[in-house]
Amino acid sequence: MPVFRTAFNGYSVKFSPFLENRLAVPTSQNFGMVGNGRQYILDLTPNGLVQVAAFDTPDSLYDCSWSEENENILVSASGDGSIKVWDLSAPPMANPVSNRQEHAHEVASVDWNMVRKDSFLSSSWDDTIRLWTLDSPHSLRTFAEHSYCVYNACWNPRHADIFASASGDCTLRIWDVRQPRSTYVIPGHEMEILTCDWNKYNEFMLASGSVDKSIKIWDVRSPRQELTRMLGHTYAVRRVKFSPHKESLMVSCSYDMTVCLWDFRQPEDALLARLNHHTEFAVGVDMSVLVEGLLASTSWDESVYVWQMGMDPRAA
Numbered sequence: 683m684p685v686f687r688t689a690f691n692g693y694s695v696k697f698s699p700f701l702e703n704r705l706a707v708p709t710s711q712n713f714g715m716v717g718n719g720r721q722y723i724l725d726l727t728p729n730g731l732v733q734v735a736a737f738d739t740p741d742s743l744y745d746c747s748w749s750e751e752n753e754n755i756l757v758s759a760s761g762d763g764s765i766k767v768w769d770l771s772a773p774p775m776a777n778p779v780s781n782r783q784e785h786a787h788e789v790a791s792v793d794w795n796m797v798r799k800d801s802f803l804s805s806s807w808d809d810t811i812r813l814w815t816l817d818s819p820h821s822l823r824t825f826a827e828h829s830y831c832v833y834n835a836c837w838n839p840r841h842a843d844i845f846a847s848a849s850g851d852c853t854l855r856i857w858d859v860r861q862p863r864s865t866y867v868i869p870g871h872e873m874e875i876l877t878c879d880w881n882k883y884n885e886f887m888l889a890s891g892s893v894d895k896s897i898k899i900w901d902v903r904s905p906r907q908e909l910t911r912m913l914g915h916t917y918a919v920r921r922v923k924f925s926p927h928k929e930s931l932m933v934s935c936s937y938d939m940t941v942c943l944w945d946f947r948q949p950e951d952a953l954l955a956r957l958n959h960h961t962e963f964a965v966g967v968d969m970s971v972l973v974e975g976l977l978a979s980t981s982w983d984e985s986v987y988v989w990q991m992g993m994d995p996r997a998a
Contacts, residue, residue, distance in 0.1 A: 692983075695978045696747060699796070708721050746759065780816070791803075809828045839882050845859075852871055852875060854875060870900070876892060882926050896911055911949075914942055921967050940960070941995075960979065962983035965980065
């Protein structure tokens with residue numbers, strides 16, 4: 683299966699919602715501790731993964747998100763607290779076309795609203811989440827209830843105003859941008875929560891992944907107890923993603939260097955596959971919306987893999 687070697691350590695990978703062969707990979711020098719960043723745009727071709735563009739930044743890049751209304755627009759989360767806006771249709775020297783500098787510390791995640799399509803979220807190590815549109819150079823609102831780093835914030839795929847956040851304060855919060863405060867607080871894990879994702883078929887179902895090595899599935903209407911707890915990773919769970927094609931299917935990646943596929947409807951036998959194609963922390967994983975069963979992952983080992991579910995990512 684195709685593999686691409688990046689110059690820096692991979693941090694995230696996102697398939698384009700418009701072009702089935704395109705993906706974006708933000709990377710960082712020196713494992714994101716200090717140094718530059720590079721935002722890669724890659725195309726999957728018959729000859730493998732090919733670089734379409736690469737944008738260099740003065741600080742690390744930790745995440746990215748494609749626009750839901752323009753196939754050429756991408757935003758990146760930077761270690762200097764900024765959000766870079768890229769336009770693939772603009773001349774290279776014109777990029778970034780915008781630089782949003784409001785967070786006081788590293789920006790950990792960015793996520794575009796797939797319902798309204800005109801706004802995106804950023805979450806940061808400054809304990810806050812901010813709401814943005816491309817039309818305004820300043821954030822529209824700041825959400826500041828977490829007491830530690832907010833590692834992830836993601837929009838509900840069914841509701842334009844609702845999102846979830848995952849924090850190092852060991853809680854998940856559910857927010858409605860029309861309300862002055864968060865609507866639910868879920869004390870989800872006993873250790874830091876690094877990631878969360880909404881089910882694409884059930885608007886009330888949320889997954890979380892933690893430093894405690896577990897993945898939990900929640901019904902946000904009944905947050906006192908998780909629906910399912912899945913064990914299989916041997917170190918912190920860095921990212922979780924629900925499938926856009928099958929309700930019970932999900933994928934995760936971990937500091938144990940593995941990518942795992944799960945069926946949470948089978949709690950006794952939920953782990954479907956454990957993939958060991960990375961040789962360093964596996965920190966980014968995604969499932970294509972446009973091609974069923976197509977997956978991608980990236981790692982601190984400076985590699986990006988794309989493969990079809992059921993295949994070995996390392997197979998030629």
